[in-house]
Amino acid sequence: MIDPRRDRALYRQLADLLRQQISEGELAPGAPLPSETTLAQTHGLARPAVRQAIALLRAEGLVTTSRGYGTRVREQVERKPLELPTGSSAVARMPSDAERIEHDLDDGVPVVEVQFADGSTAVYPGDRVRLTRP
């Protein structure tokens, strides 16, 4: 229940609610969230507050939003094992705007940048790879 007297922003309270429903499976992967208008009405909020809540979940990689379509719980894609070669290293970071477009990455999805022993680098979508060391 969203309570204005609590010392937590209303949109954060709504995000907490939705996050809980997702983690408990009440909103399963692929399932649509109620529309922004519906969420606003059922929780007594204005639409901007609802949008802020959903923006939080998007940044966490929990949901995906498509214009004119709606917001859905993100489905986990399979991660390909990627062996980290001897003498190489890897860092995780958020993609640049260009990288997000190039790799068709959703909001809230980091990239993995591998630097090989020869100094060259490669960038991989963070939700599709798992670095391994056999």
Add this chain to the structure above:
Amino acid sequence: MIDPRRDRALYRQLADLLRQQISEGELAPGAPLPSETTLAQTHGLARPAVRQAIALLRAEGLVTTSRGYGTRVREQVERKPLELPTGSSAVARMPSDAERIEHDLDDGVPVVEVQFADGSTAVYPGDRVRLTRP
């Protein structure tokens, strides 16, 4: 220059401008961005549009915002080498709300979750570690 006739949202155009100034060093690490009010006036936008632009940059990990203080270009912290042990693997993802608070992570900073050979896992701040394989 921000141009309403262009087919790109005004707040995205402003984000592009600021992103460029950051990448070119005109806004160096640690440097403060103009205040939201100033940016709004100088570019002829309303403050909500300016806030959207800055929110984009925050999500990309380019800037940090502190209430009552302002927004500054993020300074890169040193990354500690972390050897990926034999038989382990690692994934990159965005932190949960709790993890962000626990590790005191800025917006736009992913985490690295290592799964060890015995099945146990550990989570590291994505901006402070570099996975290595000697």
Add this chain to the structure above:
DNA sequence: CCGGATTTGTACGTATGTATT
């Protein structure tokens, strides 16, 4: 294919609260 309904995106204005300097 078209049109209408639904849904999210963009943008403005306003007001008030709270943290930092």
Add this chain to the structure above:
DNA sequence: GAATACATACGTACAAATCCG
């Protein structure tokens, strides 16, 4: 205490994408 700066929240309006009959 005052000034500055960001955070939260409401309301409104129109644009644009998608879906469905």
